[in-house]
Amino acid sequence: MLVMNKLRIVSVIFLAAVSIAVISSCSDKRSTGWQYAPNMYEPIAYNPDQPNKNFKNGQTAQTPPAGTVPVGFDPVDVYPNTAEGYQLASQSLSNPLPVTKPTLEEGKTLFLHMCSHCHGLQGQGDGSIIKLGKFPAPPSYSKGTSSRGGAMKDLTDGKIFHTITYGVNLMGPHKYQLTPTERWKIVMYVHELQKLQ
Numbered sequence: 427m428l429v430m431n432k433l434r435i436v437s438v439i440f441l442a443a444v445s446i447a448v449i450s451s452c453s454d455k456r457s458t459g460w461q462y463a464p465n466m467y468e469p470i471a472y473n474p475d476q477p478n479k480n481f482k483n484g485q486t487a488q489t490p491p492a493g494t495v496p497v498g499f500d501p502v503d504v505y506p507n508t509a510e511g512y513q514l515a516s517q518s519l520s521n522p523l524p525v526t527k528p529t530l531e532e533g534k535t536l537f538l539h540m541c542s543h544c545h546g547l548q549g550q551g552d553g554s555i556i557k558l559g560k561f562p563a564p565p566s567y568s569k570g571t572s573s574r575g576g577a578m579k580d581l582t583d584g585k586i587f588h589t590i591t592y593g594v595n596l597m598g599p600h601k602y603q604l605t606p607t608e609r610w611k612i613v614m615y616v617h618e619l620q621k622l623q
């Protein structure tokens with residue numbers, strides 16, 4: 427009988443202790459309590475809004491350095507599809523890609539796929555659809571004259587980039603068929619065709 431009472435007393439004390447522990451663990455409202463896989467809640471990396479002593483201004487999120495280009499930025503967006511935009515692109519845009527053999531090869535492949543059916547394999551304005559006699563021939567890159575003035579062989583990086591993006595007269599725009607980088611590769615290859623005799 428006595429043993430039973432003792433057991434009861436011990437278990438009551440034990441239960442009371444556990445309840446106090448459980449209840450007191452809830453008193454801190456900011457505590458998250460036990461966490462499963464805490465790395466999910468408390469990442470090692472800094473959150474953008476966290477203080478950060480690694481930077482001079484003590485912030486994690488930094489202002490991008492001057493001249494930074496956002497992902498997906500199209501340089502031609504700065505130059506509208508107008509005669510002024512075309513001239514401005516000519517003055518200000520230059521190919522950001524260094525001339526290398528592999529890049530030129532890629533430019534050639536893109537040109538053959540996207541331009542040669544009109545402009546011809548050598549850019550002489552004699553592509554396959556011109557030969558059908560249903561489409562007026564574009565001027566030759568090396569011997570023709572641009573409808574916007576000047577010799578085709580003198581067309582600048584910016585003028586060619588602007589033309590590929592927006593098109594001109596019967597030539598359609600290629601802004602959404604070709605990324606800016608693909609367009610620059612083609613511009614590089616068109617310069618090669620401008621040199622042909």
Ligand code: HEC
Nearest residue numbers: 540541544564572573574586589590594595596597600612
């Ligand atoms: C549907 C046929 C067609 C396709 C495809 C085409 N062009 Fe043209 N392109 C033309 C015609 C036609 C002109 C002449 C337009 C005018 O000046 O009236 C022209 C003009 C140009 C000019 C001269 C622009 C200027 O300032 O006078 C360039 C450069 C040019 N194209 C490059 C390209 C490149 C690069 C591609 C491929 C990405 C391409 N074209 C695709 C038909 C085409």
